[in-house]
Amino acid sequence: MAESYHAIVRHGAYRQRPGAPSARQPFALSDEGLRQASDCGDALAGMLAEHGLTLDPVVHASRQLRAWQTASGIAGQLRAHGHRVDEIRETSALAERGLGSAANLTVAEIEAVLAGDPRFGAPPPGWKSDSDYRLPLEGAESLSEAGVRVAGHLQAVAEAATGGALTVHVGHGASFRHACAHLGILRRDEVAGLSMFHARALLLCYRGHGRWYHVAGTWKIRAPKDAPVD
Template identity: 65%
Template structure:
Protein backbone atom coordinates (compact mmCIF):
# COMPACT_ATOMS: atom_id res chain seq x y z
CA UNK A 1 0.00 0.00 0.00
CA UNK A 2 1.34 3.42 -1.01
CA UNK A 3 0.82 6.37 1.31
CA UNK A 4 -2.22 8.52 0.63
CA UNK A 5 -2.32 12.13 1.81
CA UNK A 6 -5.42 14.15 2.62
CA UNK A 7 -5.91 17.88 3.22
CA UNK A 8 -9.09 18.41 5.24
CA UNK A 9 -10.76 21.81 5.42
CA UNK A 10 -13.61 23.03 7.55
CA UNK A 11 -15.74 25.42 5.46
CA UNK A 12 -15.38 29.18 5.85
CA UNK A 13 -17.58 31.34 8.08
CA UNK A 14 -21.17 31.50 6.88
CA UNK A 15 -24.55 33.07 7.60
CA UNK A 16 -25.44 30.63 10.36
CA UNK A 17 -28.94 30.93 11.78
CA UNK A 18 -28.84 31.55 15.52
CA UNK A 19 -30.10 28.83 17.83
CA UNK A 20 -30.08 26.16 15.15
CA UNK A 21 -27.71 23.19 15.29
CA UNK A 22 -25.62 24.09 12.27
CA UNK A 23 -25.75 20.60 10.73
CA UNK A 24 -27.17 21.09 7.25
CA UNK A 25 -28.19 24.73 7.10
CA UNK A 26 -28.35 25.88 3.45
CA UNK A 27 -26.83 29.36 3.86
CA UNK A 28 -23.89 30.87 1.98
CA UNK A 29 -20.46 32.01 3.13
CA UNK A 30 -20.05 35.51 4.48
CA UNK A 31 -17.56 37.86 2.83
CA UNK A 32 -15.13 36.93 5.60
CA UNK A 33 -15.72 33.25 4.88
CA UNK A 34 -14.94 33.73 1.20
CA UNK A 35 -11.68 35.46 2.10
CA UNK A 36 -10.82 32.66 4.51
CA UNK A 37 -11.25 30.19 1.67
CA UNK A 38 -9.06 32.24 -0.66
CA UNK A 39 -6.40 32.45 2.04
CA UNK A 40 -6.68 28.69 2.56
CA UNK A 41 -5.40 28.06 -0.96
CA UNK A 42 -2.12 29.84 -0.17
CA UNK A 43 -1.81 28.03 3.16
CA UNK A 44 -2.18 24.66 1.44
CA UNK A 45 0.24 25.64 -1.33
CA UNK A 46 2.88 26.51 1.27
CA UNK A 47 2.21 23.26 3.13
CA UNK A 48 2.68 21.25 -0.07
CA UNK A 49 5.94 23.07 -0.78
CA UNK A 50 7.20 22.34 2.74
CA UNK A 51 6.52 18.61 2.38
CA UNK A 52 7.39 18.19 -1.31
CA UNK A 53 3.91 16.93 -2.19
CA UNK A 54 1.62 17.39 -5.19
CA UNK A 55 -2.16 17.68 -5.35
CA UNK A 56 -4.58 15.15 -6.78
CA UNK A 57 -6.78 16.84 -9.42
CA UNK A 58 -10.12 16.21 -7.64
CA UNK A 59 -11.52 18.18 -4.69
CA UNK A 60 -14.23 16.51 -2.61
CA UNK A 61 -16.79 18.61 -0.76
CA UNK A 62 -20.01 18.12 1.14
CA UNK A 63 -23.23 19.21 -0.56
CA UNK A 64 -23.81 22.12 1.85
CA UNK A 65 -23.47 25.45 0.03
CA UNK A 66 -20.87 26.77 2.46
CA UNK A 67 -18.59 23.78 1.81
CA UNK A 68 -19.08 23.91 -1.97
CA UNK A 69 -18.30 27.65 -2.04
CA UNK A 70 -15.18 27.04 0.06
CA UNK A 71 -14.08 24.30 -2.34
CA UNK A 72 -14.70 26.55 -5.35
CA UNK A 73 -12.60 29.36 -3.87
CA UNK A 74 -9.84 26.89 -3.00
CA UNK A 75 -9.85 25.53 -6.54
CA UNK A 76 -9.62 29.00 -8.06
CA UNK A 77 -6.80 30.01 -5.74
CA UNK A 78 -4.84 26.80 -6.27
CA UNK A 79 -5.15 27.02 -10.04
CA UNK A 80 -3.77 30.55 -9.85
CA UNK A 81 -0.82 29.12 -7.92
CA UNK A 82 -0.10 26.61 -10.67
CA UNK A 83 -1.93 23.52 -9.43
CA UNK A 84 -4.12 21.39 -11.69
CA UNK A 85 -7.64 21.05 -10.31
CA UNK A 86 -9.83 19.28 -12.84
CA UNK A 87 -12.96 18.46 -10.86
CA UNK A 88 -14.98 19.43 -7.80
CA UNK A 89 -16.88 16.36 -6.64
CA UNK A 90 -19.74 16.77 -4.16
CA UNK A 91 -20.61 13.92 -1.81
CA UNK A 92 -23.08 13.34 1.01
CA UNK A 93 -20.36 11.33 2.76
CA UNK A 94 -18.76 14.60 3.95
CA UNK A 95 -21.95 16.12 5.39
CA UNK A 96 -22.20 17.27 8.97
CA UNK A 97 -24.28 15.22 11.41
CA UNK A 98 -27.82 14.79 10.12
CA UNK A 99 -30.73 15.63 12.42
CA UNK A 100 -33.24 13.84 10.21
CA UNK A 101 -36.77 15.23 10.41
CA UNK A 102 -35.52 17.92 12.83
CA UNK A 103 -33.16 19.43 10.27
CA UNK A 104 -32.84 23.20 10.62
CA UNK A 105 -35.21 23.50 13.57
CA UNK A 106 -33.92 25.42 16.56
CA UNK A 107 -32.71 23.59 19.67
CA UNK A 108 -35.84 24.84 21.50
CA UNK A 109 -38.13 23.57 18.74
CA UNK A 110 -36.46 20.16 18.74
CA UNK A 111 -36.83 19.82 22.49
CA UNK A 112 -40.45 21.00 22.26
CA UNK A 113 -41.20 18.38 19.60
CA UNK A 114 -39.71 15.60 21.72
CA UNK A 115 -41.63 16.76 24.80
CA UNK A 116 -44.88 16.64 22.83
CA UNK A 117 -44.24 13.11 21.53
CA UNK A 118 -45.21 10.44 24.09
CA UNK A 119 -42.90 7.92 22.42
CA UNK A 120 -39.72 9.78 23.38
CA UNK A 121 -37.91 10.71 26.57
CA UNK A 122 -36.49 14.23 26.92
CA UNK A 123 -32.99 14.57 25.44
CA UNK A 124 -30.13 14.74 27.95
CA UNK A 125 -28.70 18.10 29.01
CA UNK A 126 -26.08 19.15 26.47
CA UNK A 127 -27.35 16.68 23.88
CA UNK A 128 -26.23 18.85 20.98
CA UNK A 129 -22.55 18.22 21.77
CA UNK A 130 -22.95 14.67 23.13
CA UNK A 131 -20.89 12.49 20.77
CA UNK A 132 -23.07 9.41 21.27
CA UNK A 133 -26.59 10.84 21.50
CA UNK A 134 -28.80 10.37 18.46
CA UNK A 135 -32.15 12.12 18.27
CA UNK A 136 -34.96 9.53 18.21
CA UNK A 137 -36.19 10.94 14.91
CA UNK A 138 -36.21 9.44 11.44
CA UNK A 139 -32.95 9.96 9.58
CA UNK A 140 -31.00 11.36 12.56
CA UNK A 141 -27.36 10.53 13.32
CA UNK A 142 -25.13 10.86 16.33
CA UNK A 143 -21.85 12.74 15.98
CA UNK A 144 -20.01 9.42 16.23
CA UNK A 145 -22.12 8.01 13.39
CA UNK A 146 -21.33 11.05 11.24
CA UNK A 147 -17.64 10.70 12.07
CA UNK A 148 -17.65 7.04 11.05
CA UNK A 149 -19.21 8.01 7.71
CA UNK A 150 -16.54 10.64 7.06
CA UNK A 151 -13.77 8.27 8.17
CA UNK A 152 -14.95 5.67 5.67
CA UNK A 153 -14.88 8.29 2.92
CA UNK A 154 -11.31 9.27 3.80
CA UNK A 155 -10.20 5.63 3.89
CA UNK A 156 -11.61 4.98 0.43
CA UNK A 157 -10.77 8.24 -1.35
CA UNK A 158 -7.56 9.66 -2.70
CA UNK A 159 -4.72 8.81 -5.02
CA UNK A 160 -1.54 7.05 -3.86
CA UNK A 161 1.37 9.44 -3.37
CA UNK A 162 -0.65 12.67 -3.77
CA UNK A 163 -2.74 14.99 -1.60
CA UNK A 164 -6.52 14.89 -1.97
CA UNK A 165 -8.56 17.84 -0.68
CA UNK A 166 -11.75 17.31 1.33
CA UNK A 167 -13.99 20.23 2.35
CA UNK A 168 -16.55 19.54 5.03
CA UNK A 169 -17.48 20.29 8.61
CA UNK A 170 -15.64 20.56 11.87
CA UNK A 171 -17.61 18.20 14.11
CA UNK A 172 -17.80 15.34 11.63
CA UNK A 173 -14.11 15.76 10.76
CA UNK A 174 -13.12 15.69 14.45
CA UNK A 175 -15.15 12.57 15.08
CA UNK A 176 -13.69 11.01 11.93
CA UNK A 177 -10.22 11.69 13.32
CA UNK A 178 -11.21 9.83 16.48
CA UNK A 179 -12.26 6.81 14.42
CA UNK A 180 -8.96 6.99 12.51
CA UNK A 181 -6.91 7.11 15.70
CA UNK A 182 -5.78 10.72 15.25
CA UNK A 183 -7.65 12.13 18.26
CA UNK A 184 -8.56 10.71 21.65
CA UNK A 185 -12.12 10.91 22.87
CA UNK A 186 -11.25 13.76 25.25
CA UNK A 187 -9.62 15.70 22.43
CA UNK A 188 -12.82 15.67 20.35
CA UNK A 189 -14.38 18.10 22.80
CA UNK A 190 -11.22 20.10 23.52
CA UNK A 191 -10.34 20.82 19.91
CA UNK A 192 -12.09 22.62 17.07
CA UNK A 193 -11.02 23.52 13.54
CA UNK A 194 -10.16 26.93 12.11
CA UNK A 195 -12.28 28.09 9.21
CA UNK A 196 -10.77 27.12 5.85
CA UNK A 197 -7.32 26.24 7.17
CA UNK A 198 -5.85 22.93 5.99
CA UNK A 199 -4.88 20.00 8.17
CA UNK A 200 -2.65 17.47 6.43
CA UNK A 201 -3.06 13.82 7.39
CA UNK A 202 -1.54 10.67 5.95
CA UNK A 203 -2.81 7.11 5.57
CA UNK A 204 0.46 5.23 5.77
CA UNK A 205 1.66 2.13 3.98
CA UNK A 206 1.25 0.28 7.29
CA UNK A 207 -2.46 1.18 7.43
CA UNK A 208 -1.99 3.69 10.24
CA UNK A 209 -3.00 7.35 10.12
CA UNK A 210 -0.82 10.25 11.22
CA UNK A 211 -1.20 14.01 11.46
CA UNK A 212 1.47 15.86 9.48
CA UNK A 213 0.62 19.57 9.58
CA UNK A 214 -2.06 22.08 10.52
CA UNK A 215 -2.94 23.15 14.05
CA UNK A 216 -6.11 22.33 15.91
CA UNK A 217 -8.05 25.23 17.38
CA UNK A 218 -8.32 25.02 21.17
CA UNK A 219 -11.94 25.38 22.19
CA UNK A 220 -12.73 27.94 24.86
CA UNK A 221 -14.07 26.39 28.09
CA UNK A 222 -17.87 26.11 28.11
CA UNK A 223 -18.11 27.28 24.48
CA UNK A 224 -20.92 25.90 22.36
CA UNK A 225 -19.54 23.45 19.79
CA UNK A 226 -20.24 24.40 16.19
CA UNK A 227 -19.73 22.41 13.01
Protein backbone atom coordinates in the same frame (compact mmCIF):
# COMPACT_ATOMS: atom_id res chain seq x y z
CA MET B 1 1.58 1.14 -0.58
CA ALA B 2 3.09 4.62 -0.94
CA GLU B 3 2.14 7.36 1.50
CA SER B 4 -0.74 9.62 0.53
CA TYR B 5 -1.61 12.98 2.05
CA HIS B 6 -5.00 14.45 2.82
CA ALA B 7 -5.96 17.99 3.81
CA ILE B 8 -9.18 18.23 5.79
CA VAL B 9 -10.73 21.69 5.74
CA ARG B 10 -13.71 23.00 7.66
CA HIS B 11 -15.81 25.37 5.53
CA GLY B 12 -15.47 29.13 5.94
CA ALA B 13 -17.69 31.36 8.07
CA TYR B 14 -21.28 31.49 6.86
CA ARG B 15 -24.71 32.96 7.53
CA GLN B 16 -25.91 30.50 10.15
CA ARG B 17 -29.46 30.58 11.51
CA PRO B 18 -29.21 31.78 15.15
CA GLY B 19 -29.89 29.12 17.74
CA ALA B 20 -29.88 26.23 15.30
CA PRO B 21 -27.41 23.35 15.42
CA SER B 22 -25.14 24.06 12.49
CA ALA B 23 -25.61 20.68 10.80
CA ARG B 24 -27.01 20.94 7.25
CA GLN B 25 -28.12 24.53 6.94
CA PRO B 26 -28.28 25.58 3.27
CA PHE B 27 -26.87 29.09 3.60
CA ALA B 28 -23.95 30.74 1.80
CA LEU B 29 -20.55 31.87 3.03
CA SER B 30 -20.29 35.37 4.42
CA ASP B 31 -17.82 37.83 2.90
CA GLU B 32 -15.42 36.77 5.65
CA GLY B 33 -15.89 33.13 4.70
CA LEU B 34 -15.14 33.86 1.04
CA ARG B 35 -11.88 35.53 2.07
CA GLN B 36 -11.04 32.60 4.32
CA ALA B 37 -11.51 30.18 1.42
CA SER B 38 -9.13 32.14 -0.80
CA ASP B 39 -6.57 32.37 1.99
CA CYS B 40 -6.84 28.62 2.50
CA GLY B 41 -6.00 28.05 -1.17
CA ASP B 42 -2.85 30.13 -0.76
CA ALA B 43 -1.92 28.24 2.41
CA LEU B 44 -2.44 24.88 0.71
CA ALA B 45 -0.18 25.96 -2.16
CA GLY B 46 2.49 26.69 0.44
CA MET B 47 1.89 23.33 2.10
CA LEU B 48 2.33 21.53 -1.22
CA ALA B 49 5.64 23.30 -1.79
CA GLU B 50 6.88 22.79 1.77
CA HIS B 51 6.24 19.05 1.74
CA GLY B 52 7.16 18.44 -1.92
CA LEU B 53 3.73 17.09 -2.82
CA THR B 54 1.65 17.08 -5.98
CA LEU B 55 -2.04 17.99 -5.92
CA ASP B 56 -4.71 15.45 -6.69
CA PRO B 57 -6.88 17.23 -9.30
CA VAL B 58 -10.15 16.20 -7.60
CA VAL B 59 -11.23 18.30 -4.59
CA HIS B 60 -13.88 16.60 -2.45
CA ALA B 61 -16.62 18.59 -0.71
CA SER B 62 -19.86 18.04 1.15
CA ARG B 63 -23.08 19.04 -0.60
CA GLN B 64 -23.72 21.99 1.72
CA LEU B 65 -23.35 25.28 -0.14
CA ARG B 66 -20.82 26.62 2.34
CA ALA B 67 -18.53 23.64 1.76
CA TRP B 68 -18.85 23.83 -2.04
CA GLN B 69 -18.12 27.58 -1.98
CA THR B 70 -15.09 26.99 0.23
CA ALA B 71 -13.83 24.27 -2.12
CA SER B 72 -14.38 26.59 -5.09
CA GLY B 73 -12.39 29.39 -3.46
CA ILE B 74 -9.58 26.99 -2.62
CA ALA B 75 -9.57 25.58 -6.15
CA GLY B 76 -9.39 29.05 -7.71
CA GLN B 77 -6.36 30.00 -5.66
CA LEU B 78 -4.62 26.69 -6.26
CA ARG B 79 -5.09 27.18 -10.01
CA ALA B 80 -3.66 30.69 -9.64
CA HIS B 81 -0.55 29.09 -8.13
CA GLY B 82 -0.24 26.81 -11.17
CA HIS B 83 -1.85 23.67 -9.75
CA ARG B 84 -4.33 21.59 -11.72
CA VAL B 85 -7.87 21.21 -10.35
CA ASP B 86 -10.23 19.35 -12.67
CA GLU B 87 -13.27 18.83 -10.48
CA ILE B 88 -15.00 19.62 -7.22
CA ARG B 89 -16.65 16.31 -6.39
CA GLU B 90 -19.58 16.70 -4.02
CA THR B 91 -20.46 13.83 -1.70
CA SER B 92 -22.99 13.26 1.06
CA ALA B 93 -20.29 11.25 2.84
CA LEU B 94 -18.68 14.52 4.00
CA ALA B 95 -21.87 16.04 5.44
CA GLU B 96 -22.14 17.17 9.02
CA ARG B 97 -24.12 15.13 11.56
CA GLY B 98 -27.70 14.76 10.28
CA LEU B 99 -30.61 15.72 12.52
CA GLY B 100 -33.13 14.01 10.26
CA SER B 101 -36.63 15.46 10.36
CA ALA B 102 -35.41 18.12 12.83
CA ALA B 103 -32.91 19.56 10.35
CA ASN B 104 -32.42 23.30 10.70
CA LEU B 105 -34.78 23.74 13.64
CA THR B 106 -33.40 25.61 16.63
CA VAL B 107 -32.37 23.78 19.78
CA ALA B 108 -35.48 25.15 21.55
CA GLU B 109 -37.72 24.00 18.69
CA ILE B 110 -36.19 20.50 18.71
CA GLU B 111 -36.66 20.18 22.46
CA ALA B 112 -40.28 21.38 22.12
CA VAL B 113 -40.90 18.72 19.44
CA LEU B 114 -39.60 16.01 21.76
CA ALA B 115 -41.60 17.36 24.71
CA GLY B 116 -44.77 17.28 22.61
CA ASP B 117 -44.28 13.70 21.40
CA PRO B 118 -45.52 11.10 23.92
CA ARG B 119 -43.13 8.50 22.52
CA PHE B 120 -40.01 10.35 23.64
CA GLY B 121 -38.47 11.62 26.83
CA ALA B 122 -36.49 14.83 27.16
CA PRO B 123 -33.01 14.74 25.62
CA PRO B 124 -30.12 14.64 28.11
CA PRO B 125 -28.43 17.91 29.14
CA GLY B 126 -25.81 18.90 26.59
CA TRP B 127 -27.26 16.52 24.03
CA LYS B 128 -26.06 18.61 21.11
CA SER B 129 -22.41 17.89 21.88
CA ASP B 130 -22.88 14.31 23.17
CA SER B 131 -20.93 12.13 20.73
CA ASP B 132 -23.22 9.13 21.14
CA TYR B 133 -26.66 10.73 21.45
CA ARG B 134 -28.94 10.40 18.44
CA LEU B 135 -32.22 12.30 18.28
CA PRO B 136 -35.10 9.78 18.21
CA LEU B 137 -36.34 11.22 14.92
CA GLU B 138 -36.45 9.86 11.40
CA GLY B 139 -33.08 10.12 9.64
CA ALA B 140 -31.07 11.42 12.61
CA GLU B 141 -27.55 10.25 13.42
CA SER B 142 -25.13 10.77 16.29
CA LEU B 143 -21.89 12.70 16.02
CA SER B 144 -20.00 9.44 16.32
CA GLU B 145 -22.03 7.89 13.49
CA ALA B 146 -21.30 10.93 11.32
CA GLY B 147 -17.61 10.42 12.12
CA VAL B 148 -17.79 6.80 10.95
CA ARG B 149 -19.27 7.99 7.65
CA VAL B 150 -16.58 10.63 7.11
CA ALA B 151 -13.82 8.23 8.17
CA GLY B 152 -15.08 5.75 5.58
CA HIS B 153 -14.82 8.41 2.88
CA LEU B 154 -11.27 9.36 3.87
CA GLN B 155 -10.18 5.74 4.07
CA ALA B 156 -11.65 4.86 0.66
CA VAL B 157 -10.03 7.87 -1.03
CA ALA B 158 -6.71 7.14 0.70
CA GLU B 159 -6.69 3.52 -0.44
CA ALA B 160 -7.09 4.65 -4.04
CA ALA B 161 -4.75 7.65 -3.88
CA THR B 162 -1.50 8.12 -5.75
CA GLY B 163 1.61 8.12 -3.57
CA GLY B 164 3.00 11.58 -2.88
CA ALA B 165 -0.23 13.32 -3.82
CA LEU B 166 -2.29 15.63 -1.61
CA THR B 167 -6.07 15.32 -1.74
CA VAL B 168 -8.25 18.13 -0.38
CA HIS B 169 -11.49 17.34 1.49
CA VAL B 170 -13.82 20.18 2.51
CA GLY B 171 -16.47 19.46 5.08
CA HIS B 172 -17.47 20.16 8.66
CA GLY B 173 -15.65 20.39 11.94
CA ALA B 174 -17.57 18.02 14.20
CA SER B 175 -17.79 15.17 11.71
CA PHE B 176 -14.10 15.61 10.81
CA ARG B 177 -13.11 15.51 14.51
CA HIS B 178 -15.10 12.36 15.13
CA ALA B 179 -13.69 10.82 11.94
CA CYS B 180 -10.19 11.49 13.25
CA ALA B 181 -11.08 9.65 16.45
CA HIS B 182 -12.27 6.64 14.46
CA LEU B 183 -9.08 6.73 12.37
CA GLY B 184 -6.83 6.85 15.43
CA ILE B 185 -5.59 10.40 14.80
CA LEU B 186 -7.30 11.70 17.95
CA ARG B 187 -8.17 9.94 21.17
CA ARG B 188 -11.86 9.79 21.93
CA ASP B 189 -11.36 11.89 25.07
CA GLU B 190 -9.71 14.66 23.03
CA VAL B 191 -12.61 15.24 20.64
CA ALA B 192 -14.85 17.34 22.90
CA GLY B 193 -12.06 19.80 23.72
CA LEU B 194 -11.13 20.53 20.12
CA SER B 195 -12.63 22.35 17.17
CA MET B 196 -11.39 23.41 13.74
CA PHE B 197 -10.63 26.89 12.50
CA HIS B 198 -12.70 28.05 9.56
CA ALA B 199 -10.96 27.22 6.28
CA ARG B 200 -7.60 26.22 7.74
CA ALA B 201 -6.24 22.90 6.58
CA LEU B 202 -5.06 20.05 8.75
CA LEU B 203 -2.62 17.82 6.88
CA LEU B 204 -2.94 14.07 7.45
CA CYS B 205 -0.77 11.27 6.13
CA TYR B 206 -1.98 7.75 5.36
CA ARG B 207 0.71 5.07 5.39
CA GLY B 208 -1.41 2.03 4.70
CA HIS B 209 -2.82 -0.70 6.91
CA GLY B 210 -5.11 1.76 8.70
CA ARG B 211 -2.23 3.96 9.90
CA TRP B 212 -3.05 7.68 9.90
CA TYR B 213 -0.92 10.54 11.23
CA HIS B 214 -1.39 14.27 11.81
CA VAL B 215 1.44 16.02 9.95
CA ALA B 216 0.70 19.75 10.00
CA GLY B 217 -1.94 22.32 10.84
CA THR B 218 -3.37 23.24 14.23
CA TRP B 219 -6.54 22.16 15.99
CA LYS B 220 -8.55 24.92 17.65
CA ILE B 221 -8.81 24.53 21.42
CA ARG B 222 -12.40 24.92 22.55
CA ALA B 223 -13.02 26.93 25.69
CA PRO B 224 -15.18 24.99 28.21
CA LYS B 225 -18.19 27.25 27.66
CA ASP B 226 -17.97 27.38 23.87
CA ALA B 227 -21.09 26.16 22.14
CA PRO B 228 -20.21 23.28 19.81
CA VAL B 229 -20.72 24.06 16.15
CA ASP B 230 -19.92 22.13 13.00
